[in-house]
Amino acid sequence: MQQITSPATPIVSLRDVQKSFGPLRVLDGVSFAVERGEVLAVIGRSGSGKSTALRCIDRFEKIDCGEIIVCGHRVDLPDVDLRALRQDVGIVFQSYNLFPHLTIEQNITLAPCSVKRMSASRAKELAHKVLAQVGLEEKLHAYPEQLSGGQQQRAAIARSLAMQPKVMLFDEVTSALDPELTAEVLKVIEQLARDGMTMVMVTHEMGFAKGIADRIVFMHRGKVHETGSASILTSPKTPELVQFVGTGNLKS
């Protein structure tokens, strides 16, 4: 599969994506694209399909029809090289999913060493660097359970960064955290945005989405219901988005 990397080509593009779980149509013709360096926030009620859309990008879900191209990989085709795709895409989950039997350093060096065949010493340097980026240098030798939720999530972000992905996906990464811990994780993501990382994030943090996102996608009943710059949150056009931002539906 050839890599298409001309600046005009989006890093991620979904075109008319459909996906059903049994009789339930979760994605009903979803299309959006993310340009290099862009931060896209996907918002919507629980069950609107936003997390599923995100998981389709990294092919944790197979789609029924439509087209998904991520960093030149045809994700919708059955013969997509998953390991190549996942080296280009970093994903961070709501439940952190650090490996509990490994130290933070080992969590971070595992993939660079086993997938990219990086030497142990170089991988350790890298671990140091990415942990510094998320402000956790001192936790190098701690086990995940010794960290707070916010620290675990920052370590998970560092683990993804160590693979030097071209795009990062964030799946409600602060939903399990209290406001204080949420703030420390959001600060890290903000810094990544300033550094020019391409990001797609599913989030319930409206204030944060407004502050950081170049573009917002509002999903409703498996469709992109409204999309535009962050200003759509303050002046929504569709009644559904009016209701969504109006009811203070920040958490669900």
Added chain:
Amino acid sequence: MGGHLNINHLLFLGHGALWTIGLSLIALIGGGIAGFVIALARISPLRSVRLLSAAYVQLIQGTPLLVILFLGYFGLAAIGLKVSPLAAAGASLTLYVAAYLGEIWRGSIQSVPKPQWEAAEGLALSRTQRMMKVILPQAIRIATPPTVGFMVQIIKNTSLASVVGFVELMRSGQIVNNSLFEPFAIYAIIAVVYFAMCYPLSLFSQRLERRLGRGRADFLAPA
């Protein structure tokens, strides 16, 4: 006939006890290796492999060990395959242990939370790398207490091999009793020896469980 329990009798019993340990080791090592293959086959991406291994497990778990032993010794002999008591007992126990350990280990592998697989997948690890570096180290922690508990069962179940004439601890007790006619004393000794072999393992299993209850895999801390 008759006479008193003497040092030779005790040596004979000791010899039997060694064979009980030997047979247990054969069963656990053979069954452990085969059980690992069964566990992996039970979660194979291939449907046929999953079905075949599931059928094997059901077949063995639905059959008394005594019947498997009879089949392995008398049954094979009847169709012209003469096997020694040791071979028959070793093979039967291996088949038996493989089915149970396979199930214990499959359950342990599957009880590692699914997001752990996804996180490893998201980092581009291959299926083998995910299994070896992420899933198995966690599954081993979960599997250790029930595995050690099952080992105790196996040590006791080797006594069934006495019915095919294999002289382990139980059979050697029967032989000694046939000449002394002191069943209470002799079988009490046998019971104590079995207990002495099993109790340390039970204790070890309990300690492991307490340790794992704390949540940290100290004994598995990676180098």
